[in-house]
Amino acid sequence: MRITTTVDGTSYTDDVEPRMLLVQYLREKLGKVGTVVGCDTSNCGACTVHMDGQSVKSCSVLAVQADGREITTIEGLSADGQLHPVQQAFHDSHALQCGFCTPGMIMQAVDLLKENPDPDEEEIRAGLEGNLCRCTGYQNIVRAVRAAADKMQPSAAPEAETSREPVGASMPSEVAQS
């Protein structure tokens, strides 16, 4: 079947098998290997991307279902060479260890903050419950999402810009202990 879809701002037209999964299409046809497969059974969330602005587990969506849709992967999240605030917050809060869950976790967090720009800890944990992490214990992930929410508040933007630590700045001590 022939599909046309926009992925990370670029339009693609391809012939695909009707049974091909969206995650296979992204990785194998388009080389978007930032989107990863952790389980292939809709459990882990590592394959999360946005379809028309909403997060979906791309191992649970057929490529043909993306026909005419707009897909954003982790590789299309940054703009003008700048990390998305959620990406930056994950870096600053040391919210990853092996990093395997991170692309999906970030995509889900971006969707969460779009739906609820000012979530408390309980709401963040509920919003990310479909994304599993084997390494971090989640604490720093929750902290990162909350930090991103603060930076993304319209009134906080100028202050966030001036207070942002440069890449490679020393890590808070409580982060290093997690």
Ligand code: FES
């Ligand atoms: S690979 Fe899609 S949910 Fe795990």
Ligand code: FES
């Ligand atoms: S950082 Fe390793 S699975 Fe989350």
